[in-house]
Amino acid sequence: MEKEKHHIVPYKVYIYILVALIALTFGSIGIVHLNLGGYSVLGALVFSTVKSIIVLAIFMHLKFDQPFLRIMVGFVALVFSAVIFITFLDYYFR
Amino acid sequence: MEHVTQHSDPHYDQEASKLGMWLFIFTELLLFGGLFIVYSIYRFLNPEAFQLAGNELNPVIGTINTIILLVSSMTIAMATSSLQKKNKGLTILLLEITIMLALVFLINKYFEWGVKFDHGIWPGSQHLINDMSKGEILFFGLYFVMTGLHALHIIIGMIIIIVALKRVQKGTVHADRPSLLENAGLYWHLVDLIWIFLFPLFYLIH
Numbered sequence: 001m002e003k004e005k006h007h008i009v010p011y012k013v014y015i016y017i018l019v020a021l022i023a024l025t026f027g028s029i030g031i032v033h034l035n036l037g038g039y040s041v042l043g044a045l046v047f048s049t050v051k052s053i054i055v056l057a058i059f060m061h062l063k064f065d066q067p068f069l070r071i072m073v074g075f076v077a078l079v080f081s082a083v084i085f086i087t088f089l090d091y092y093f094r
Numbered sequence: 095m096e097h098v099t100q101h102s103d104p105h106y107d108q109e110a111s112k113l114g115m116w117l118f119i120f121t122e123l124l125l126f127g128g129l130f131i132v133y134s135i136y137r138f139l140n141p142e143a144f145q146l147a148g149n150e151l152n153p154v155i156g157t158i159n160t161i162i163l164l165v166s167s168m169t170i171a172m173a174t175s176s177l178q179k180k181n182k183g184l185t186i187l188l189l190e191i192t193i194m195l196a197l198v199f200l201i202n203k204y205f206e207w208g209v210k211f212d213h214g215i216w217p218g219s220q221h222l223i224n225d226m227s228k229g230e231i232l233f234f235g236l237y238f239v240m241t242g243l244h245a246l247h248i249i250i251g252m253i254i255i256i257v258a259l260k261r262v263q264k265g266t267v268h269a270d271r272p273s274l275l276e277n278a279g280l281y282w283h284l285v286d287l288i289w290i291f292l293f294p295l296f297y298l299i300h
Contacts, residue, residue, distance in 0.1 A: 044298050
């Protein structure tokens with residue numbers, strides 16, 4: 001494998017990302033206070049999912065790493081969501 | 095190779111090291127993912143009890159701890175950048191800040207749990223068993239196990255970061271050999287990721 005020059009993320013990018021993550025945190029608090037009933041959990045989890053994708057891509061460097069790591073993480077996430085989905089199918093239709 | 099001689103440049107594979115860390119992170123997903131599924135099912139089966147019990151938690155402390163972890167994730171990410179830029183002093187400073195933030199998180203957790211204990215709420219407490227419904231007992235059981243397991247990860251993360259910090263100071267972790275710091279960072283971000291989901295599920299029940 002050839003030695004690639006490592007991608008160095010500028011400090012500024014990390015600060016922008018932090019601001020975005022804190023904004024999304026308050027977004028999730030806001031959406032819960034809108035009293036959307038059963039949808040407020042869903043709304044908060046959508047915010048969490050967006051936050052975790054940002055953390056994975058930038059903080060955990062997946063965006064700059066080799067594609068096979070992205071594929072692996074994506075596949076694992078997919079399998080995990082499938083397990084949750086199937087578990088709920090089971091409980092919902094009991 | 096039959097004849098192994100002392101090598102001045104031992105085998106070092108940054109990509110493999112990172113891959114190994116990711117595989118470990120997947121096993122952590124099995125641990126916490128299982129607990130998240132247990133939580134979801136019990137919440138689905140006991141929605142009112144979870145709401146009632148969730149009101150006992152303090153969303154302000156939850157929010158403060160969320161922000162503390164997000165900032166600490168940023169500082170350790172910046173530390174990897176500054177290591178690559180060969181700025182040793184800044185790397186050490188950023189790692190020290192990360193460790194301090196982790197400590198503040200744990201102190202908040204200590205007071206948060208302390209308030210629960212003062213209210214007579216801990217796994218197996220008389221108040222919990224005598225006065226609360228099955229759903230509330232489940233909620234607090236999951237709350238203590240999941241935030242406790244997460245706090246344990248914070249403590250382990252701190253130890254790993256302290257080791258990385260010592261190695262940076264000694265000069266054995268540097269721009270050409272950053273794996274220990276990078277993997278410490280990956281572990282720390284994982285701790286952050288778990289909290290990103292714990293926060294809305296426990297503190298934002300409205």
